[in-house]
């Protein structure tokens with residue numbers, strides 16, 4: 001199963017991942033990153049793009 005974790009101690013909430021994978025990542029009303037931990041397999045390419053564009057390399061993909 002595709003599993004996504006973000007190191008929120010590292011993440012600075014700039015949201016590049018939100019543009020790359022809007023079905024997985026979003027900024028909540030407080031501007032903090034929220035995300036789906038077990039997105040559908042069909043979103044794998046988007047998640048990989050998000051991990052690539054994250055300037056802090058805070059996104060980890062398993063599975």
Ligand code: SF4
Pocket residue numbers: 006010011012013014015016017018025033053054055056057058059
């Ligand atoms: S791109 Fe990286 S640093 Fe920016 S909000 Fe997403 S996880 Fe956080």
